[in-house]
Amino acid sequence: MAKFDKIAVLAKIGQTGMVPVFYHKDAETAKKVVKACYDGGVRAFEFTNRGDFAHEVFAEVVKFAAKECPELAMGVGSVVDPATAALYIQLGACFIVGPLFNPEVSKICNRRLVAYTPGCGSVSEIGAAQETGCDLCKVFPGDVLGPNLVKGLMAPMPWSKLMVTGGVSPDEENLKSWIKAGVYCVGMGSKLFPKDVIAAENWQAITDKCAEALGYIAKARA
Numbered sequence: 001m002a003k004f005d006k007i008a009v010l011a012k013i014g015q016t017g018m019v020p021v022f023y024h025k026d027a028e029t030a031k032k033v034v035k036a037c038y039d040g041g042v043r044a045f046e047f048t049n050r051g052d053f054a055h056e057v058f059a060e061v062v063k064f065a066a067k068e069c070p071e072l073a074m075g076v077g078s079v080v081d082p083a084t085a086a087l088y089i090q091l092g093a094c095f096i097v098g099p100l101f102n103p104e105v106s107k108i109c110n111r112r113l114v115a116y117t118p119g120c121g122s123v124s125e126i127g128a129a130q131e132t133g134c135d136l137c138k139v140f141p142g143d144v145l146g147p148n149l150v151k152g153l154m155a156p157m158p159w160s161k162l163m164v165t166g167g168v169s170p171d172e173e174n175l176k177s178w179i180k181a182g183v184y185c186v187g188m189g190s191k192l193f194p195k196d197v198i199a200a201e202n203w204q205a206i207t208d209k210c211a212e213a214l215g216y217i218a219k220a221r222a
C-alpha cells in the first residue's frame with residue numbers, strides 16, 4: 001500500500017517544488033541516487049518504468065526508502081496504461097506519472113487514493129484530466145511547450161497545479177522562468193543526473209545539486 005496518500009504526496013511535492021526523475025537498471029545504483037537526493041532535501045522521487053524488470057528494481061528501492069528515507073514519497077513514471085499503474089500501486093508507489101493522459105489510469109489511482117500526474121500538452125487536456133480527479137497535471141514536454149503555456153493557462157484556470165517536465169535544468173534562470181510562470185513544481189531527469197556523474201558514483205555531487213536547485217526554487221517563490 002502507498003505509504004503516503006494523494007493529499008500527503010501533493011503536500012510534499014508542493015513543499016519542495018521539485019521531483020527528480022530517474023531510471024537505472026541496477027537497484028544498488030538507484031538506491032544510492034534516491035538517498036543522495038533525499039539528503040539534498042528531496043521529498044518526492046519518480047523512478048521511471050523504462051526497462052524490463054523495472055518493477056523489480058522499484059520494489060527494492062521502495063523497501064530501501066522506507067527504512068533510509070522515512071519522509072520520502074516514492075512514485076513511478078512513464079506509466080501509460082492501467083495495468084502498469086496497478087502493478088506499481090501494488091508495489092507501494094505513492095504517485096503515478098506518465099507522458100500522456102489516460103482516464104483509465106485515473107480510475108485505478110483514485111480507487112486507491114494514489115496521486116496521478118498525467119502528461120498533458122494542451123489546456124483542454126489539462127481540463128479533461130482535472131475532471132477525472134488529477135490534482136497535479138504534468139506539462140510535457142516542457143521545453144517544447146514553454147513557460148508561456150503555463151502563464152496563459154493560469155489566468156483562466158488559476159486553481160490548476162502544474163508540474164513541468166522535459167528539458168528542465170537545475171540552473172537558476174531556467175527554474176526561475178518556470179516558477180514565475182506559475183508551476184507548482186518541476187520534474188527533472190537528465191540534467192539533474194548527468195551520465196558521467198552517475199558513472200563516477202559521485203553521490204555527493206547529486207546531493208549538492210539537489211540542495212542548490214531547491215534553494216533556487218525557494219528563492220524564486222519568495
Ligand SMILES: O=C(O)C(=O)C[C@H](O)[C@H](O)COP(=O)(O)O
Pocket residue numbers: 021048077078079097098099165166167168187188189190191
Ligand atoms: O516518462 C515520463 O513519465 C516522463 O516524465 C518523461 C521523462 O522522464 C521526463 O521528460 C524527463 O525529462 P528530462 O528531464 O528532459 O530528462
